[in-house]
Each structure stands twice: as structure tokens, then as C-alpha cells.
Amino acid sequence: MSLSKRKKILVYGAGAIGRGYLPWVFPPSEFEYYYVERNDGLREMLEHAKQFTTWKTVKKNGENLYETLVVPITECFAPGEEKSLIQDIDVVVVAVGPRNVLSLTNSLKGTTMPIICCENDSSVPILLQSVIDNPNIVFAVPDVITSNTASEEMKKADPLSIITEDGICYIDDHISKIGGNATYISKDELVKQWTAKLYLHNTPHCIAAYLGSLLGVQYVHEAMDVPRAREIIAGAMGEMQGVLLKKFKIDEQFIDWYADKELERFSNKLLFDPVSRVAREPFRKLAPSERLLGAAQLCLSTGVYPQSIMLGIMAAFFYSNQHDPDLNIQYLVRSLAAADFLRIVMQLSPDQALHQLLLEQWESNRVILKSIHG
Amino acid sequence: MDDYTQKLEVAIRAAVAAGNILHKHAGDAFHLTRIRKESFRDVVTEADTYAEKKIIEMIRQYDNSPIVSEEAGVVGELDEEKSYWVVDPLDGTVNYAHHMPFYAVSIAYMEQGVPVVGVIYNPALNELFYGAKGLGVYKNHNKIATIDRKPEDALFAVSFSGKKYDSDARLLEFVKFKEINDKTMGCLRTGSAALNLAYLAEGRLGGCVGRFNKIWDVAAGFIIAELAGAKVNHRVDKNDRFLLSYTATVPQSEGLLKEIVVL
Numbered sequence: 001m002s003l004s005k006r007k008k009i010l011v012y013g014a015g016a017i018g019r020g021y022l023p024w025v026f027p028p029s030e031f032e033y034y035y036v037e038r039n040d041g042l043r044e045m046l047e048h049a050k051q052f053t054t055w056k057t058v059k060k061n062g063e064n065l066y067e068t069l070v071v072p073i074t075e076c077f078a079p080g081e082e083k084s085l086i087q088d089i090d091v092v093v094v095a096v097g098p099r100n101v102l103s104l105t106n107s108l109k110g111t112t113m114p115i116i117c118c119e120n121d122s123s124v125p126i127l128l129q130s131v132i133d134n135p136n137i138v139f140a141v142p143d144v145i146t147s148n149t150a151s152e153e154m155k156k157a158d159p160l161s162i163i164t165e166d167g168i169c170y171i172d173d174h175i176s177k178i179g180g181n182a183t184y185i186s187k188d189e190l191v192k193q194w195t196a197k198l199y200l201h202n203t204p205h206c207i208a209a210y211l212g213s214l215l216g217v218q219y220v221h222e223a224m225d226v227p228r229a230r231e232i233i234a235g236a237m238g239e240m241q242g243v244l245l246k247k248f249k250i251d252e253q254f255i256d257w258y259a260d261k262e263l264e265r266f267s268n269k270l271l272f273d274p275v276s277r278v279a280r281e282p283f284r285k286l287a288p289s290e291r292l293l294g295a296a297q298l299c300l301s302t303g304v305y306p307q308s309i310m311l312g313i314m315a316a317f318f319y320s321n322q323h324d325p326d327l328n329i330q331y332l333v334r335s336l337a338a339a340d341f342l343r344i345v346m347q348l349s350p351d352q353a354l355h356q357l358l359l360e361q362w363e364s365n366r367v368i369l370k371s372i373h374g
Numbered sequence: 375m376d377d378y379t380q381k382l383e384v385a386i387r388a389a390v391a392a393g394n395i396l397h398k399h400a401g402d403a404f405h406l407t408r409i410r411k412e413s414f415r416d417v418v419t420e421a422d423t424y425a426e427k428k429i430i431e432m433i434r435q436y437d438n439s440p441i442v443s444e445e446a447g448v449v450g451e452l453d454e455e456k457s458y459w460v461v462d463p464l465d466g467t468v469n470y471a472h473h474m475p476f477y478a479v480s481i482a483y484m485e486q487g488v489p490v491v492g493v494i495y496n497p498a499l500n501e502l503f504y505g506a507k508g509l510g511v512y513k514n515h516n517k518i519a520t521i522d523r524k525p526e527d528a529l530f531a532v533s534f535s536g537k538k539y540d541s542d543a544r545l546l547e548f549v550k551f552k553e554i555n556d557k558t559m560g561c562l563r564t565g566s567a568a569l570n571l572a573y574l575a576e577g578r579l580g581g582c583v584g585r586f587n588k589i590w591d592v593a594a595g596f597i598i599a600e601l602a603g604a605k606v607n608h609r610v611d612k613n614d615r616f617l618l619s620y621t622a623t624v625p626q627s628e629g630l631l632k633e634i635v636v637l
Contacts, residue, residue: 283515328512331504335383340390344502345515 006032007179008074010082010089012104013037013096014046016146016277017118020054020162022093023071025142025169026180034085035076036107038100045160046076052160055150057270059166064270066163083107091116091178098124099284105131114175116140120202122194138172140182141193145205145265147273163272165265195248196258199240199298202291207312208233208266209278213319214369220278224267228372234263235308240295242304276323282316283326286346292316293346293354300353310358314365317341338362378483378491378506380436385459385481385493385594386504388432392425392463392479393497396470399424400498419471425463425479433459439483442616444590454615457485462590465494466566475499480568482593492594494572503572503598511601513576520603521577522624525558528580530627533567535586535617547585553634554583558627571595574622575602581623583635589616596622609637 009026011018014037023033037043046052056067075085086107091114094101098121105128108115115137117124125137144167154161170193173184185193205220211232212223223229237259244250265271286292292313299306317333319326332345338359342348348355399421426445433441440450443461452458459481464470466477475498483491483506491506503518505511511518521528532554534547555561558580564570568591570582575598584592596606599622608620621631 325517326515328510328515328517331379331383331386331509332515335386336390340394344390344500347500347514 006030007090008032008034008088009091009093010034010036010086011093011095013094013100014039014042014076015095016148016162016164017095017142018093019052019071019160020146020148020164021142021144021167021169022095022118023054023069024056024164024166025182026091026093026178028069028071030179031091033071033073034082034089035073036079036082036104037076038079038096040078043076043078046073049073049158049160052162053154053158055154055161055163057163057165057268064268066270079103080107086111089113093118094124094128095119099281101128102131104128108132108134110134112136114138114178116171116175118142118169122198136175138175139190139194140172141170141190141197143167143170143193143197143201145268145271145273147271148277149272149274151272163270165268165271192250192254195244195250196255198291199244199295200237200255200258201262203240203295203309203312204233204237204262205266206278206285206291207236207309207315209275210282210312210315210319211369211372212275213279213321214315215373218275219271220273220275221267221269221271223275224263226372232308232311232372233266236306236312237263239299239304239306239309243295243298243302246302246304247298276321279316279319279321280324281326282319282324282329286313286316288347293348296354300357310361311365311368313358314362315369318366318369378509381483381491382493382504382506382509384433384436385483385491386502388429389479389481389493389495389504390497390502391432392429393495395425395428396421396464396477396479397497400470400473419464419467421470422464422467426461429461429463429479429481433461442590444588454487457483459483460489460590460593462568462588465568465591466564469565474565476564476566476569478566478568478572480590480592480594482590482597484593489593489597492597494568494594494598496569496572501572503575505575505598505601507597507601511575511598513572518576518602520575520599520624521580522603522626523580525580525627525630527559528624528627529559529562529578530554531562531564531570531573531579531582533565533570533582533584533587533591534563535584535588535591543585550583550634554631557630557634567591568595571599571604571622574604574624575599577602581621581627581631583622583631584618584620586611586617586619589618592618592620596620607637 009031014035051072054069057064093116095118098119109132118140125139129137144165146164150161150163169182171182208220208223211229296306296309342355440452440458462480465480470477478494478496481493482489494503503513567587573579604622606622608618611617
């Protein structure tokens with residue numbers, strides 16, 4: 001395709017998915033890239049360089065290797081600056097984090113182009129639809145882990161380097177096909193992929209990060225190298241496999257394949273997947289229907305005992321990162337008695353089974369977590 | 375910048391422990407004692423006393439700064455140019471005694487007379503407001519901020535104290551109450567100055583006004599409201615250094631309250 005005929009793609013969020021993964025799905029040979037990024041430092045770097053490098057880990061002959069792609073950028077806007085250009089855009093991708101989605105509605109109101117939501121929350125397209133009145137908004141499941149950083153060597157070559165895995169981007173086939181290397185599937189298939197991602201990826205992945213934080217390591221693969229941590233992560237995976245089988249009636253072969261694939265990708269040493277990225281905003285992950293408390297509740301409702309997930313939940317309670325937006329979790333867990341923390345902060349009432357189990361095992365689980373170093 | 379993390383954690387711990395006592399005894403809260411002669415509404419419950427004792431005990435485990443508390447008075451050697459705690463074990467006692475779920479424990483840590491840490495806990499509604507200079511302001515696990523609405527779109531609250539009761543002054547207060555009520559979405563008398571300020575911080579109220587409130591009713595609320603974006607103005611009574619009047623508002627309502635309320 002000649003450069004002049006490329007489609008214009010506007011990506012909200014130049015983070016892990018937006019910068020690292022999307023250019024592999026919508027290649028720069030077919031798409032002209034525009035970004036909106038609220039981080040001033042990153043935006044200025046992108047505007048100045050007008051390009052960045054994304055590194056993809058691919059498996060060849062049983063070995064993980066890198067492929068590289070240099071992505072030219074036409075412009076990187078501060079939020080709101082893109083409004084003047086919005087009518088010329090062919091496709092929008094939203095990858096800003098569910099908490100920030102509503103900040104985009106002002107610019108997107110009244111538009112008709114396809115909007116793809118690559119967010120870790122399937123309610124985001126419905127929310128956006130209700131506010132901006134565009135029927136072409138769909139959910140997508142990027143079946144991939146993308147780091148928001150890279151090794152020192154890569155950053156030396158290009159400070160804007162970022163690493164992603166090789167993986168399929170599943171998009172609801174409700175929208176017209178916009179090209180690229182995405183896989184367009186029916187809503188039912190998308191729900192299956194999302195359910196698998198939500199429980200077989202999200203739950204064990206964030207548990208790996210919270211254990212990694214307790215271990216004091218920088219990357220998720222380093223947590224996977226610690227036998228006791230790996231055992232807990234695999235245990236959580238097993239508990240979620242049990243739930244998917246019983247509750248969602250998804251076929252066992254698919255579940256087993258997915259679970260093995262996930263444990264392998266968490267261990268990918270080339271990915272440099274930061275613990276601080278995956279563990280970010282623990283309160284969101286601890287919301288009642290989310291990947292930690294929600295997963296444990298699902299286990300209990302289907303007769304699966306969530307022993308490893310409860311350890312993951314405890315690890316999240318004790319997540320300590322001075323730069324995290326949810327750093328107040330530290331003040332609360334340090335100052336409140338366990339029962340008060342569960343009731344006031346986690347909104348788990350004392351008559352709920354999960355409240356009682358977490359409370360009963362509070363001390364013993366803390367001892368286990370303190371000893372995961374081996 | 376000073377790090378108030380430890381003070382904040384002490385205040386959260388003590389406020390919730392005291393709140394648990396209040397909540398536990400809420401069922402038998404009709405046993406009131408009138409301890410002061412200033413007003414027949416100036417009541418105390420046994421739970422106040424237990425809760426206050428708990429707070430003082432818990433603060434003392436970590437910190438030796440003097441404590442100014444509603445029931446116990448001044449504990450320790452108070453030098454207002456230095457640091458001290460201000461404690462109200464039960465703000466909204468009349469509500470509490472009548473099983474209205476609108477009461478709170480309020481704890482502030484002051485430096486040179488200015489609150490730098492504040493915690494307000496309403497155990498009946500499971501609402502924990504807390505904040506400290508440099509550490510942000512929250513309700514339970516969420517960050518909070520005021521919402522800057524026009525007065526006609528916002529709800530307001532006033533807190534007239536039972537202290538310093540004077541029927542002419544009270545009549546004037548109700549004239550002011552009417553003025554605020556008529557120029558806004560409405561004006562409430564909730565019975566808890568601490569929760570008024572917390573609700574302003576959370577964006578539920580557009581502003582609140584207090585006349586002759588005690589420092590322990592409002593110190594924690596002042597810092598919480600300010601950290602959330604409210605503008606707080608106050609005047610200390612010339613005869614009682616612990617008695618004060620104030621307005622606390624979002625920017626769009628500051629003009630209205632200035633016009634109506636003379637501090």
C-alpha cells in the first residue's frame with residue numbers, strides 16, 4: 001500500500017498495548033499512526049523522535065527470539081488536542097486503562113468511525129456507547145502480554161523501545177473489517193476468549209506480580225523462577241480452570257491449552273514484564289467482581305476452594321509501591337485490624353464466607369507469604 | 375516535606391477502634407447524661423467515654439504529643455505552637471442517641487494550630503475519610519475531591535452549636551440558614567459538623583457553615599476538605615480559643631457564603 005493511501009489510526013494511550021502491540025496488529029505499512037498521550041514526558045519524547053521501536057518475542061525452533069518494528073508517528077497529541085483532526089480519522093483504538101476512559105468522551109462525541117476498546121474491562125464499550133452515541137464501538141481481546149519497558153540495551157538503541165509477545169488480537173466482528181492482522185470473531189467466541197483471559201490470564205498474572213513484589217523482584221518472569229511462588233501461581237491457575245469448567249462449560253481441552261500457554265508466557269525471560277505494571281492499582285483488581293475477590297467468590301460459588309487465590313489476595317493487600325496511585329492500601333492494611341480492613345476497605349461483610357476465610361487464614365497466609373523466598 | 379504517614383496510620387487505627395465501640399453500643403445509646411449547663415442538647419453517652427478512652431490509649435501507644443479531647447479536656451502539656459492531637463470521640467451525639475446513622479469519630483493532628491492529618495469515621499455507614507498533608511485524601515479506598523458546582527446546583531449544610539446558646543443569636547442563625555436554603559439546592563442541619571466537612575470533600579455538598587463549633591468537631595474536617603479542594607475560612611472566638619466559626623466551600627460558592635455569612 002502506498003504511504004498516501006494508509007488509513008489514519010488514532011490510538012489513545014501510548015503505553016504497553018498502544019505502542020508495543022498495536023503496530024503489529026495494524027502495521028505502519030497500512031496505517032498512519034497518531035497518538036494521544038497524557039504523560040508529558042513520554043509525549044514529548046514521541047513528538048521529538050517521531051518514531052519508536054517495538055520488539056516482539058517470537059518462538060522459533062523452541063527458542064524465544066525478537067523481531068523488531070520501527071513505527072513512524074505522524075503526531076502525538078496532549079489530551080484534547082486531537083479534536084481538530086478527529087473527523088479525518090479512520091479508526092480509533094482506546095488503550096488508556098478503564099479508569100481513564102471517560103476522559104476521552106469529549107473528543108469522541110458525535111463521531112462515527114470504528115472505535116476498538118483494548119481495555120481490561122468488557123463494560124468499557126457499553127459505557128462509551130452510552131456517552132458518545134457511536135454505534136461502532138466494540139470490545140477487543142489482545143491475547144498478549146506487553147511490557148511497558150525494555151532491556152537497558154534496547155533502550156540504549158532507542159529510548160522508546162518496548163517489548164510485546166506475539167499474540168492474536170480478537171475483535172468483535174460487529175464492526176466492519178478495518179484490515180490489519182486482527183482476527184474478527186463473533187460475540188460468543190469473543191466472550192469465550194474474554195472469559196479465559198479474565199480468569200486464566202488476569203487472575204494468575206496479577207498474583208504473579210504481587211508475589212513478585214513481595215519477593216522484591218523487578219519482572220514477572222523472576223517471580224516464576226521462585227519455586228514456592230510458581231507453585232502458588234500454578235495453584236491459582238488450577239483453581240480458575242476448575243471454575244471455568246464448572247461454571248462456564250468451556251471445553252477442557254481449550255482450558256488446559258490456555259492455562260499451559262499462560263504459565264509459559266509468564267515465564268518468558270525476553271518479555272521484561274514489570275511487576276509494577278502488572279500489580280498497578282491493586283484496589284481495581286480487588287474490586288468485588290474483579291480478578292481477585294471476584295475470582296475467589298466464583299470459586300466458592302462453584303465448589304472450588306480458592307486456597308492459592310486467597311494467598312494472591314493477601315499478597316495484593318500487602319502490595320507496597322510508593323509510586324502506585326493506590327499507595328493508600330499500605331496505610332490501611334498497616335493501621336486496621338484484619339476484620340476492619342476486610343469490612344471497611346474491601347467491603348466484604350463479616351457474614352460472607354470469603355470474609356471469614358480470609359480472616360481465619362490471615363496470620364497463617366502471612367507466614368506462608370513471608371516464607372516464599374524459600 | 376514532613377512525612378505524616380505514621381500519624382495518619384495512628385489516627386486511622388484509633389478512629390476505627392473507637393468507631394467499633396460506638397457501633398457496638400449503638401443499640402443502648404438512649405442512656406444520656408447531661409453534663410454541661412450550656413444547653414439541654416449538650417449530652418454525652420457512655421459510649422463517648424469508652425470511645426475516647428480507647429482513642430487516647432491507642433494514640434499513646436505510638437505518640438506522646440498532647441491531646442485535646444471533647445470529654446477529657448487537655449491530656450498532657452499543651453503548647454499550641456507545637457504539635458498536638460484533637461479528638462472528638464463522637465461528633466453527632468444527639469443523632470447517635472436517637473439511632474440516626476449520622477455520627478462520627480473525628481481525629482486531627484495539629485502543627486502550630488493548623489491541622490495536617492485528619493480522620494473521620496462514621497461506623498454506621500462504614501465511611502472512613504482520611505487525609506494528610508502530602509499524602510492525599512480518601513474515602514475508604516477511593517481518592518476524593520470536591521465538585522465545583524454553582525450554588526443553585528449544590529446542597530449545603532450548617533452546624534449551629536448547642537454551645538454558647540443565645541436566643542437572639544440563634545434567631546439570626548436561622549435567618550442565615552433561610553438565606554442559604556433559598557439561594558441553593560437546599561440547606562441541611564445534619565447534626566455532625568465533621569461529616570458535613572467530609573461530605574463537602576467528597577463532592578456531595580457544595581459548602582458548609584459552622585457557628586460556634588468546637589475545634590474537635592471540625593479540625594479533621596478542615597484538613598480533609600482543604601486537601602479535597604475546598605476553601606476553608608475560620609475565625610476563633612475571642613473568649614474561647616477552642617470555639618470557632620467557619621465557612622468551607624467550593625470556589626463557585628465562596629461568593630455566596632461571603633455575602634451571607636459574616637465570620
